[in-house]
Structures are given as C-alpha cells and as structure tokens.
Amino acid sequence: MKLLPRNLHGYKVAVITAACLSLTQAKPSDPCAAIAGKSIATFHEAKACLQHFPFDESVANQTLDTVRRVATDLYVFNEIAASPPQVEGLSVVPVNITYGLDVIKNTKWHSDQEFHDAVALLLDKVHDAHLVYSPFCYRQFVFWQPIQLNALIRHRRLVINVAYVKTDIWPDAKESWTGCEVTHIDEREALDMVVDYAVNNNGESKDVNTCLNNIMNTKSYFHGWDDGADDLGYHRFLPAQEMHSYTLRCPKNNTQSDREEYDEPFTVKVPWVAQVPQGFSDANSYWNKYCQSSHANMRKRNLASSDNFLDVDELKMIHEGQAFDLSPEAINGVGGRKGPYAQFIPLKGENSKVGVIDIQSFSISSEDRQEFVNNFTAGLKQFEKDGIEKIILDLSSNGGGDACAGEFMINTFFGSTPDYPSDVKYSPFLERVVKKAYETQATKWIDYRSDKYKGSDWYTHTVSYTRGKEQVKFSQPISLSCATWNDELSNVKYNNTKWKASDILILSDGRCGSTCAIVASRLRLSHKVPAMGLGGIRGNRMQFASFPGGESERLSGFLMDLQALDLQNDPDAPAPFPIRADMGWTFREVYKPGQVGNEKDLLEYSVNNADCRMHFDDENADDVEKLWADVAQVLLNGQCPLI
Structure with missing residues (x-):
C-alpha cells in the first residue's frame, strides 16, 4: 500500500545542505496572508509561505527520534538498505538511515519546511515505496507544470511527448502543444533528463x-489514489526551481504526430504554478490548521503516569488521509477516472473472446468486502456466460491494499496457493507488543500463523540471518491468516473450471505494489501465469511488480494499536510526531516460494521480469480500450509465452 506522495524537490538532484536550500528572496511580514483566499499562486509566493515558519530544534529532535526508533526497531530492511546486494536489473544505492539522520541533525536549516523535506528525501532514497515520511504541514499546496508529459514509441524510438496542457493554471499554455515532441528540457536531451530523473529522484521502485x-x-491509468505527486509535472512538495525550459517540435498543420513533418523547434519557459489550499487566512491560521499537532508537547508528559496522551481522533484523521485541504479525490478528478475496486470489461469485434479484469485497488474497506467478493464472483460467472476464453488481468497503477483480498482473488482462480514465507524483525519492544496482542486477542498481530509455534511463540523464538553486513534477529517464518476476513463474509464460492494459466495474461506497468506485487508474483511464480510489461525504457527489461516488501505499517495506525493494547506509554514506543505528519515502513519481509533466510531470496531484492513487453504509442496512450485491444491481439496470437 502506498502511503503518501513524497520525493525530491524538483528535477535536479538535491544535495542536503542548507546552502543549496537557502531562501533567495526577502520574506514579507506574512507571506501566507498575501495569498490566502487565492486559488492560484506563483512559485515564489507559495515558497515564501511554506518557508515562513522558522526551524525549531525541539521539533526537529522529536521528529528525528521517532524516525530513528521506527527505522532501528521496526523497519525490516534497515540493515540491508545500508549495504544492499548488487542484483542485475535493480537500481539500488546504499542508504544508512541512522547516518543520514545524524547528518540532518547536524545541519543548520533555514526553515522548518527544509528540515522536514530533508527527512522525507532521505527515506525516499531507499527506493522502498512503503518507507516514507510525509509532513502534512508542507503537503497542502499542489504544484503543477502546465505541460504534462508522457513517453511514447514513435517511429521505433522512445520520445517524450506533450500529453496535454493545463491552460486553466497558466494562460500562456497552448492546446496546440499537445502531441508535440519534447526534444530538450533545461537544455538537456529530454529522454536523458527524464531517465536520469527516474533513476535518481524517484523512490517508487527499484x-x-x-x-x-x-x-x-498516463491518463489511461489514474485510478484515484494520490500518486502523481512525484511525477514531472505534479508535486505536493516544493519544487527546487521556479521554471523549466522545454524545446518542442510540433507536427506541421494538418499532419499527424506519427508523420515526421515538423515546424521549426521552439523553446518555452514554463513556471511551476501553485494551487492554494483554502482553509487559512494568514500564517498563524495555516500553522494551526495544517501543522499544529495535539501531540506537540507530548515529551513533557510524565512517562510514569498512566494518563492517555494519545489523541486518537487526530491519529485517525491522519491515518485516513483527511489532513489534506486539497483532497486527493479533488486533485485526481483532473484528467483522471475513478471506479470500483474491479471492473469486468468484455472486449468487442475481433477481440470478443477476450475479457479484461481491471483491478483498480486492493485497498478494500471492511464494509465493502462482501460487495467486492460478490462482484468478483458475479463478474467471472458473467464472463463464462458470455463465452470469454481469454482474460487480461490489468494490475497497472494498483497501489496494493488488503492482502486477504488478493489471496481471495488468487484462490478464486486456482484454489489454494503455496504460502510465501515471511518474517518480522525482532526487538524487545515489539516482543512486548506481540505478547500483549495475544493476551488480549486484539490488533492485527494475532492474524499471523506459524507451522511450529502457537500463540506469540513465533515471535519470541528468534533466528538470525545476514542482512547487508550485519546479523539481524528475526521471528520464525509466518504467513498471514485470512480466517477473520473470510469469517465476515457469506459463503460465496466460484469453482473455476474454464480458465487455465495460459488463458490469463497479467498486464502491468510495474506500478503494481505491495499486495498487488504479491498477487502478481504468486500468479507468475506459483501458477505460471505469463506477465506483460507496459511502458518503461525501450530495450531495458522491466519487472511486472514493484515494492513487494511484504507488509507495511503506518505510525498513525501503529500508535492506535498501542493505545488498544495499553502500551502507549512503553518507554521504547515511538512518539507521535510533534507536527502533523505520518510515517510508513515495511515491517514484514516476504521470500520467494519455499525459501527462507537468504537476503537474495527476498522479493524486495529480487528481479521478476515480465515475459513480454508493450509500449504506449500515439493511439493507445490516452485510450485504455485501444490499449486493451492491442494486448488482446498479443494474447490471442500466443505472442507472450511464459519465460
């Protein structure tokens, strides 16, 4: 599951020093008041407001202490991240989180925003989308580039293309730029610049x-989760510079983009434009609404006291993503589409024997579980009734969610699936949490099962494995029990006797993470369902899933669990953040089938390449039905065999 958008500050690789982040313009007395009530602000106006709040050493120390505790005691990949294995096909760099936090602590920051973005950047460099620090305080503005880009194959080469323009935020933008090739960005070859940014500045995947x-x-895939905030044209964080230059070459009048007939190239300078939140009138009200946390003075509490210091209402608001003024739903309504968790679409014409199951999300709320099961079962029955012989399982841009929903889907097609062993990093603090969970039969910790141990013994009987350069203690191998999930549902069964593995094709742009990645991996590795990769860099083999680490946690949810277990005052518990913020991390690592212990068998640090490949082009980039039709032809012609 993806937590919240986070990434670098702009196109150029940032260096975490106060010098490169220094404020270049004089601050007005209240720059937030100057833009309050406006819908749009300039880059410098928004920057002045965000950087108006001074660096607070006490806030910084509390923040770093919480991040450090989570990384050291709870983040399962902390040690391997510092010295990762070199695996062909993966882009990973060593990131020692503890050392990075020390560097941040010893840096003199000019503003509170610069400090918090530095923490977010550090975790982002691990390339684990589960690991994220998100300061809601500085994620309220939305920054747009009026030119929105995609990558297409045109004349057998990968080009950077203007997907569409946003004339609503910048009147100088011209609709006629749509379909023009971008040859240079900031005087660099556009493709080189974009690939460099993807390698160095995006923490979505390895x-x-x-x-x-x-x-x-890619407008065809925008399923409603707030994901675009680290792309080239849409940020929730402050970009590094005011504008970028684009050199465009556009098709001659009345010619198509795929005809190499162009007008003379020209260069335009395009500013970042800020969409302004509406819930403040000045700097004080901005801080009080978006930044001030009810836990700000929690360090002053008496740890020996049994007083409840956690504000559960605030934690719940943060956990449910309700801390945004410009909500993800409102943002994603622009140029996007939202729908149910899964859609069953029979194709037409020559592809009428092919059906698409578009799995848009596994983040299924508890009240929707029965509906999801009913709809999925009904969809398969309808496909069978309609004579659908081949199925495209579209998992593109799926951010994951409920692992039991994924298990249900796999079992519906193929019956039981071999368990993928997993384990949890050991710490004395978490041992107390797990034991208390079993004593009280509360929280998610009772949903894990072990073949050899009962109760909490799976966690207390530890085993040591090499991770990076260190020996690390882990729990016994476990798997997730979905008994509670299944017990809540009425008995809806579907016995698949029609479709075998070769009748199904996984379609993925790689942005299939967490639960989605585990589902795709099980289908491919255990059930031999072939996978097609979509998009990416031509000539570079791609994976069909990303961040398959195992299972993630959110600090907001973890603290609520501690409250339920009456462990909120445990001296080793991570404290709530002193400003309104949240953190996510992977707490359970998962292995390839039948493998346990070796770091090279972790799915997060393994390569699972797609069996075949398709790229976007001028016809299918903005028309998902055309894309599905192209994929259907590959499937019907048997052109994506299992490798």
Whole structure:
C-alpha cells in the first residue's frame, strides 16, 4: 500500500545542505496572508509561505527520534538498505538511515519546511515505496507544470511527448502543444533528463522502468489514489526551481504526430504554478490548521503516569488521509477516472473472446468486502456466460491494499496457493507488543500463523540471518491468516473450471505494489501465469511488480494499536510526531516460494521480469480500450509465452 506522495524537490538532484536550500528572496511580514483566499499562486509566493515558519530544534529532535526508533526497531530492511546486494536489473544505492539522520541533525536549516523535506528525501532514497515520511504541514499546496508529459514509441524510438496542457493554471499554455515532441528540457536531451530523473529522484521502485512510468502522466491509468505527486509535472512538495525550459517540435498543420513533418523547434519557459489550499487566512491560521499537532508537547508528559496522551481522533484523521485541504479525490478528478475496486470489461469485434479484469485497488474497506467478493464472483460467472476464453488481468497503477483480498482473488482462480514465507524483525519492544496482542486477542498481530509455534511463540523464538553486513534477529517464518476476513463474509464460492494459466495474461506497468506485487508474483511464480510489461525504457527489461516488501505499517495506525493494547506509554514506543505528519515502513519481509533466510531470496531484492513487453504509442496512450485491444491481439496470437 502506498502511503503518501513524497520525493525530491524538483528535477535536479538535491544535495542536503542548507546552502543549496537557502531562501533567495526577502520574506514579507506574512507571506501566507498575501495569498490566502487565492486559488492560484506563483512559485515564489507559495515558497515564501511554506518557508515562513522558522526551524525549531525541539521539533526537529522529536521528529528525528521517532524516525530513528521506527527505522532501528521496526523497519525490516534497515540493515540491508545500508549495504544492499548488487542484483542485475535493480537500481539500488546504499542508504544508512541512522547516518543520514545524524547528518540532518547536524545541519543548520533555514526553515522548518527544509528540515522536514530533508527527512522525507532521505527515506525516499531507499527506493522502498512503503518507507516514507510525509509532513502534512508542507503537503497542502499542489504544484503543477502546465505541460504534462508522457513517453511514447514513435517511429521505433522512445520520445517524450506533450500529453496535454493545463491552460486553466497558466494562460500562456497552448492546446496546440499537445502531441508535440519534447526534444530538450533545461537544455538537456529530454529522454536523458527524464531517465536520469527516474533513476535518481524517484523512490517508487527499484526497477528503473517502473520509476519512469511513475513520473510520466498516463491518463489511461489514474485510478484515484494520490500518486502523481512525484511525477514531472505534479508535486505536493516544493519544487527546487521556479521554471523549466522545454524545446518542442510540433507536427506541421494538418499532419499527424506519427508523420515526421515538423515546424521549426521552439523553446518555452514554463513556471511551476501553485494551487492554494483554502482553509487559512494568514500564517498563524495555516500553522494551526495544517501543522499544529495535539501531540506537540507530548515529551513533557510524565512517562510514569498512566494518563492517555494519545489523541486518537487526530491519529485517525491522519491515518485516513483527511489532513489534506486539497483532497486527493479533488486533485485526481483532473484528467483522471475513478471506479470500483474491479471492473469486468468484455472486449468487442475481433477481440470478443477476450475479457479484461481491471483491478483498480486492493485497498478494500471492511464494509465493502462482501460487495467486492460478490462482484468478483458475479463478474467471472458473467464472463463464462458470455463465452470469454481469454482474460487480461490489468494490475497497472494498483497501489496494493488488503492482502486477504488478493489471496481471495488468487484462490478464486486456482484454489489454494503455496504460502510465501515471511518474517518480522525482532526487538524487545515489539516482543512486548506481540505478547500483549495475544493476551488480549486484539490488533492485527494475532492474524499471523506459524507451522511450529502457537500463540506469540513465533515471535519470541528468534533466528538470525545476514542482512547487508550485519546479523539481524528475526521471528520464525509466518504467513498471514485470512480466517477473520473470510469469517465476515457469506459463503460465496466460484469453482473455476474454464480458465487455465495460459488463458490469463497479467498486464502491468510495474506500478503494481505491495499486495498487488504479491498477487502478481504468486500468479507468475506459483501458477505460471505469463506477465506483460507496459511502458518503461525501450530495450531495458522491466519487472511486472514493484515494492513487494511484504507488509507495511503506518505510525498513525501503529500508535492506535498501542493505545488498544495499553502500551502507549512503553518507554521504547515511538512518539507521535510533534507536527502533523505520518510515517510508513515495511515491517514484514516476504521470500520467494519455499525459501527462507537468504537476503537474495527476498522479493524486495529480487528481479521478476515480465515475459513480454508493450509500449504506449500515439493511439493507445490516452485510450485504455485501444490499449486493451492491442494486448488482446498479443494474447490471442500466443505472442507472450511464459519465460
């Protein structure tokens, strides 16, 4: 599951120093008041407001202490991230989180915003989309580039193309630029610049192709989760510079984009434009609404006291993503589409024997579980009734969610699936949490099962494995029990006797993460369902899934669990952040089938390449039905065999 948008500050690789982030313009007395009530602000106006709030050493120390505790005691990949294995096909760099936090602590920051973005950047460099720090305080503005880009194959070469323009935020933008090739960005070859950005500045995945897809704007896949905030034209964080230059070459009048007949190239300078939140009138009200946390003074509490210091209402608001003024739903309504969790679409014409199951999300709320099961079962029955012989399982741009929903889907097609062993990093603090969970039969920790141990013994009987350069203690191998999930549902069964593995094709742009990645991996590795990669860098083999780490946690949810277990005052518990913020991390690592212990068998640090490949072009980039028709022809012609 993806937590919240986070990434670098702009196109150029940032260096975490106060010098390169220094404020270049004099601050007015209240720059936030100057733009309050406006819908649009300039880059410098928004920057002045965001950087108006001074660096607070006490806030910084509390923030770093919480991040450090989570990384050290709870983040399962902390040690391997510092010294990762070199795997062909993966783009990983060593990131010692503890050392990075020390560097941040010893830096003199000019503003509070610069500090918090530095923390977010550090975690982003691990290339684990589960690992994220998101300061809601500085994610309220939305920054747009009027030119929105995608990557297409045109005349057998990969080009950067203007997907569409936003004339609503910048009147100088011209609709006629749509379909023009971008040859240079900031005086660099456009493709080189974009690939460089994908490799260095995007933490979505360890697969470069997935990162490239993530920073491009593909309107066909925008399923409603707030994902585009780290692409080339849409940020929730402050960009590094005011504008960028684009050199365009556009087709001559009345010619198509795929005809190499162009007008003379020209260069335009395009500013970042800020969409302004509406819930403040000045700097004080901005801080009080978006930044001030009810936990700000929690360090002053008496740890020996049994007083409840956690504000559960605030934690719930943060956990449910309700801390945005410009909500993800409102933002994603621009140029996007939203729909149900899964859609069953029979194709037409020569592809009438092919059906598409578009799995848009596994983030299924508890009240929707029965509906999801009913709809999925009904969809398969209807496909069978309609004579559908081949199925495209479209998992593109799926951010994951409920692992039990994924298990239900796999079992519906193929019956039981071999367990993928997983384990949890050991710490004395988490041992107390797990034991208390079993004593009280509360929280998610009771949903894990072990073949050899009962109760909490799976966690207390530890085993040591090498991770990077260190020996690290882990729990016994476990798997997730979905008994509770299944017990809540009425008995809806579907016995698949029609479709075998070769009748199904996984379609993925690589942005299939967490639960989606585990589902795709099980289908491909255990059930031999072939996978087609979509998009990415031509000539570069791509994976069909990203960040398959195992399972993630959110600090907001973890703290609510501690409250339920009456462990909120445990001296080793991570404290709530002193400003309104949240953090996510992977707490359970998962292995390839039948493998346990070796870091080279972790799905997060393994390569699972697609069996075949398709790229976007001028016809299918903005028309998902045309894309599905192209994929259907590959499937019907048997052109994507299992490798």
